[in-house]
Amino acid sequence: MQGKGIIKFFAILLAVVCLYQLSFTFVAQKVERDAKDYAKGNLLKERSYLDSMATQPVYPLLKHTYQYCKDKEIALGLDLKGGMDVTMQISLVELVKSLSNNNPDVALNQALANASVIAKTSTADYITLFVQEYEKLAPNAKLAAIFSTKENQDHIKFNASNNEVKSFLQDQAKVAITQAKTVLTTRIDQFGVTQPNIQLQQGNRILIEMPGVFDKERVDKLLQGSANLEFYETFDNAEFYQVLINVDKILAAKAKINKTDTTAAQKVAATAETKKDSTKADLSLLNKVQKNAGKDSTSALGKKNQLNQNPLFAVMQLNTRQGENGQPQLGPGPVVGYSAQKDTAKVNAYLNSADAKSVIPHNVKLLWGVKPIEKTKIFELYAIKLSGAENGPVLAGDVISDARPSNDQKGNPEVVMVMNSDGATKWRRVTAVAAAKEPKKAIAIVLDNNVYSAPTVQNEIAGGISSISGNFSIEDTKDLANVLKSGRLKAPAHIIGEEIVGASLGQEAISAGLTSSLVGLLVVLIFMVAYYNRAGTVACIAVVINVFFLMGVLASLNAVLTLEGIAGIVLTLGIAVDANVLIYERVREELAHGKSLRIAVTDGFTHALSSILDSNISTFLTGFILYIFGSGPIRGFATTLMIGIVTSLFCSLLISRLIFEWMLKKDIQIKFSNPWSSHTFKNAHFAFVKNRFKFYIFSGVFILAGLVSMFTQGFNYGVDFKGGRTYIVRYDQPVSSESVREAVVLTLNKETIVKTFGTSGNQVSITTTYLIDDNSNEAGTKVQEQLKTGLAKVPGKYQIMSQQTVGPTIASDLKSSAIYAVLFAILIISVYILIRFRKWQFSLGAMIATAHDALLVLSFFSLFKDVLPFSLDIDQKFIAAILTVIGYSINDTVVVFDRIREFLELHHAKTDKPEEVINQAINSTLSRTIITALTVIFVLVVLFIFGGDVIRGFSFALLIGVTFGTYSSICVATPVIVDFGKKDLR
Structure with missing residues (x-):
């Protein structure tokens, strides 16, 4: 045998690599067993323990954190771990309508309706079907007359051919799908899902797998909400830090007084509002608090003392840095604080309390950055300034006509943002005000109440074309460009499979x-x-x-x-x-x-x-x-x-x-058979x-x-080949599929199929097409309510073990x-x-x-x-x-x-x-x-x-x-x- 040494070396190397890769699973599972032992059945306590261990080194040799090990362990699918699997489809009908500025052209809208019907059974992409239908309805008309709008003029000329318009629409569809994936990824991250799986699929679909998530109504609402892009003015940290110090003081004081003594609480609030402590004194006090926290926060008593003395600053740090004299100094910009991901919910609870709101100005909104600081689990807190009588943004996202990743003169990644004429006028006014301030103000780009970027405005920007630069990677610029386009590309996502x-x-x-x-x-x-x-x-x-x-x-x-x-x-x-x-x-x-x-x-x-x-x-x-x-x-x-x-x-x-x-x-003697098998x-x-x-x-x-x-x-087609909703229902006693069918057909429809599931006799599979063409958020809830009404008529207690929804389009x-x-x-x-x-x-x-x-x-x-x-x-x-x-x-x-x-x-x-x-x-x-x-x-x-x-x-x-x-x-x-x-x- 040639090359035995190489084979042995490769086998040993492969064994070491496999053992290393599998070791992450062993380490992560050990931490989770420790969490269960610590929590003793208290799920909130167990979750808190795991959150606290996220950034702690748990790998004995290589000092990897628990989160790192968790990301590297063998991930279990939904059928092994439980959870939700959602297939979403981007509404290209609404995208095309928005790109045409909702043109009322009869042929356009009829072609969109026809394409939507054909798409349910066709493998061609939606844009191709739409163009084909339009050309049938209006063979002598040109699509450019509809889509060569002021916002699209850089891409579509008035004399463009239908094929050129088709290519433009297909490109915009790809952008809308990618942008939707970016938005959905952010929403899922904030949902707190461990090891989510988000994939672009064939056509205009996105698959989202969320292990350990079972709150269907919350997920449906979260995923199907329209993306809301806005631009806000910001406060500088130096303008706002005193407010946070006052909030911490009032929370600490409130913890010391009798909860029923509202008069005392009001006095503390009034004192915090009117007191004019010097910057140096408050920062020195904060420095002392943070040093004490660092000394004893590892002990249970130390944590309790910190929470009592400085409730807010026990879970959040002000934006400060050490000056030349060793004393803390305020950091510049609109970031006013930092907090670990596990503590953001606690910070939100403090800041949204009635006591905190009594000292926070009404024109302030505090929002978190969309991503943690690189290689950490620390998020930035921004102080957003609300404008006008309605306390809203200075500019809505629908004024964006284009955004693209680019590079500045030094080759650094940046984003070029182009606005329409109305937006350019407003943007010039907003940037003029921001650039005139001292220090210069930042404008926050906010999507779904998350700050994606907050660039500082250096000069007044005329013409509606802006360059957004910062410490960006190439991927960051792509994501930000997609986010900016979300204000214009109105392409909501609907759940078609679940x-x-x-x-x-x-x-x-x-x-x-x-x-x-x-x-x-x-x-x-x-x-x-x-x-x-x-x-x-x-x-x-x-x-x-x-x-x-x-x-x-x-x-x-x-x-x-x-x-x-x-x-x-x-x-x-x-x-x-x-x-x-x-x-x-x-x-x-x-x-x-x-x-x-x-x-x-x-x-x-x-x-x-x-x-x-x-x-x-x-x-x-x-x-x-x-x-x-x-x-x-x-x-x-x-x-x-x-x-x-x-x-x-x-x-x-x-x-x-x-x-x-x-x-x-x-x-060593080697035999290749036993007596009974030698002549087989x-x-x-x-x-x-x-x-x-x-x-x-x-x-x-x-x-x-x-x-x-x-x-x-024919065949018994599963739900993924015919469309519909399937529920696996388990009763606490044996039931007949016929009795269940008689009960649920009355509340659903005659096409409902009920079959025995498994061999235990107490489980049934129920498949129904009831309301399957209804894409509203409430459809799934209505079906389940009707199902439960029917199931309740069958003797015994039941539990819905799993459910699956597949729309007609995806089934086809x-x-x-x-x-x-x-x-x-x-x-x-x-x-x-x-x-x-x-x-x-x-x-x-x-x-x-x-x-x-x-x-x-x-x-x-x-x-x-x-x-x-x-x-x-x-x-x-x-x-x-x-x-x-x-x-x-x-x-x-x-x-x-x-x-x-x-x-x-x-x-x-x-x-x-x-x-x-x-x-x-x-x-x-x-x-x-x-x-x-x-x-x-x-x-x-x-x-x-x-x-x-x-x-x-x-x-x-x-x-x-x-x-x-x-x-x-x-x-x-x-x-x-x-x-x-x-x-x-x-």
């Missing part, structure tokens, strides 16, 4: 996933040792190392582990053994030829390499296609599958080889090719029956993507087979076999959709199963093809009949085919039994798919080669 997984259901999924993984691993290990003796032990070691490497790589990629991901791990356990089986069967053949153990091992690895690579590459391709076309949990499954294939190849081909080399060097499938002579027409008839009849069933009774797109994914997978694999085997008969056989497997599984799901006691829904998980079956089937087929090619080369004389050679090749691989299939079937049975109700249909699809795939590799794919290649194969 899923809520209850925390208890998530915990059950974790238990089910862990159980299925451990039992699956145990079954594989026992079987390999039982069948392959000591060589099976080597395979077991390789499989365990493979799981370790797989988890380490997932952690390093910050992949989200879902229940489908755990299914991918369990499936990988079965597939990982396949390479070992191929090698061991080859070694057994070499030993049967009388070779020594050392030579047999070497030749076994060498001769099996081609089959192993071909089979695993083809399976990897299906995983890649699944990743491209899938979303959410399905991507998690695909990611796990692809990584598992790579790590299993490394362990099976290299780690196993190293172990065998070591055992041979130590003269040896000298098999089944007439597969001769009986091929019987297989054709069986497959043809089954598929024909399935097609008839598909066209007559998912269905189209699924069809394309399956067809594309079959095509790609067929091309790969053609390249590898250089005969079109092999490629045709692979194509027919994979299509055959897909049709058999579809037929099964249609024929038995209402027969089996568990769900056989056609949804995204089912498509993942179909693609995995295709990958597994082609894996099997490639191994058989590889042996056929080898045998045809050995028996190339024209006297040898191809039918006999091919039949002999099939029989020679029968042991490997059956053993691998049994291994995978074992783990899938474990997954089916222990994996939980959520993926029972998914695991069942895999189970029957693997069975059909094994059958097709032997009985369909190879006979096709015989019937289409009788001449070419001689």
Whole structure:
């Protein structure tokens, strides 16, 4: 074996890296266990403990903080942790209307309405559909006449073609979607979600995953609110610091007096308002307070004393800096204080109290910066000046006509902001006032009550074009430019898909996933040792190392582990053994030829390499296609599958080889079978090719029956393929699905479907299309209220464990993507087979076999959709199963093809009949085919039994798919080669 030193070095390096990446999960979980022990069931206390540990070093060796470790740990998906999954769609209808200045043109508005209807079933982008519809309605009209407004004149000329207008609208749509993602990201960050996942998806959609969040009404309100951009004048820190000192004094005094003594409180407030202490005295006092806080704030008594003596300054620091004389001096600008993220809520409570408001001027609004100071969890507090009789901003965001990232003369990142004529006039007046002050004033750019930037105005700005500079990165300028455009690009986001997984259901999924993984691993290990003796032990070691490497790589990629991901791990356990089986069967053949153990091992690895690579590459391709076309949990499954294939190849081909080399060097006896398994499938002579027409008839009849069933009774489509709302409801006692249906149909609609969910008898799945086309914020609440009214009529207490909402548009797109994914997978694999085997008969056989497997599984799901006691829904998980079956089937087929090619080369004389050679090749691989299939079937049975109700249909699809795939590799794919290649194969 060449390069053993390099392989050992790489294996050790990979092990160290994986251990390092997994260590973050161990450290974060230890801190969380400490928090639970400390809180003793008090969730607020537990949360407070974790917040306080966010910036504390908790990693013993490298001094990483808890927050750093938390960000690096293996993230759990919603189905394991519980939480909300929201798909939002940007309203491009309203965007186009705003870009046309709400032009009343009849053709324009009719084209928008038509495009909205077509978009529900079309894969084309909305802007393209709109332009097509407009040209149908007004074939001689030009869009430029509508969109070449004063605000758009820098981009669209009056004589621009419709294609140029279309490109402009598409660019603006991209900007609006990116800007919406920026706004939504900020809102989610402020919601306090741990490890949120926000992704731009196909078209104009944004996927938001929020683990641990269950307040649907609050989330819906937060995410669907319109972005509000405003410009405010600011106070300078020197003008405002005394107000904060007075607030701290009144809060401290209030803590000392009797809560019922309102007269005393009023006296304290009056004293704080009228007292004119010197700046030096107050700052000296503050300096003393902060020094004392630094000395004893670590003790519980010290914290309590600080909170009593200086309540506000115990959780907030004034904007001061140390002067040359060692005394604190006020920092410049509109920032008046700093606070740790965990303390901002406490600061807000203090500043919004009646006592604080009694000394804070009415024209002041205190707002936090949108992001923490770089590499910290510290946020800046700004003093915003309210203007005019309405106490509002000096300028609204709708005056912005353009904003773009740029660079100043020194190459530093900045943002160029362009205003319309009305805005330019107001901006000139505002900047003139700000620049004339001493010190010069800053203008705060505020979106959704968060300060994104507060640049100081150096000079009066005429013409409406401004440059905003600061300590910006390139990404900062992009974000700020998108924020500035939010005032003009009116493109609200609506929720079109939503899923809520209850925390208890998530915990059950974790238990089910862990159980299925451990039992699956145990079954594989026992079987390999039982069948392959000591060589099976080597395979077991390789499989365990493979799981370790797989988890380490997932952690390093910050992949989200879902229940489908755990299914991918369990499936990988079965597939990982396949390479070992191929090698061991080859070694057994070499030993049967009388070779020594050392030579047999070497030749076994060498001769099996081609089959192993071909089979695993083809399976990897299906995983890649699944990743491209899938979303959410399905991507998690695909990611796990692809990584598992790579790590299993490394362990099976290299780690196993190293172990065998070591055992041979130590003269350790290696056996590749037990007495009962040594002759299994040896000298098999089944007439597969001769009986091929019987297989054709069986497959043809089954598929024909399935097609008839598909066209007559169809499928049970999951909510993600037909649209609607699905609720998983658990009762405290067994209930019949029929009684639940009778109750909820009266309050929802007749199309409502109720099915038993799981095997416990007390859970039902309820799917309804009631109000699915209603995009209002209240629609989901109305549906749930009606549902609860119906559920209350069924005897027993109930709990809604999870809920999912999918709009008609996203359902249509998912269905189209699924069809394309399956067809594309079959095509790609067929091309790969053609390249590898250089005969079109092999490629045709692979194509027919994979299509055959897909049709058999579809037929099964249609024929038995209402027969089996568990769900056989056609949804995204089912498509993942179909693609995995295709990958597994082609894996099997490639191994058989590889042996056929080898045998045809050995028996190339024209006297040898191809039918006999091919039949002999099939029989020679029968042991490997059956053993691998049994291994995978074992783990899938474990997954089916222990994996939980959520993926029972998914695991069942895999189970029957693997069975059909094994059958097709032997009985369909190879006979096709015989019937289409009788001449070419001689």
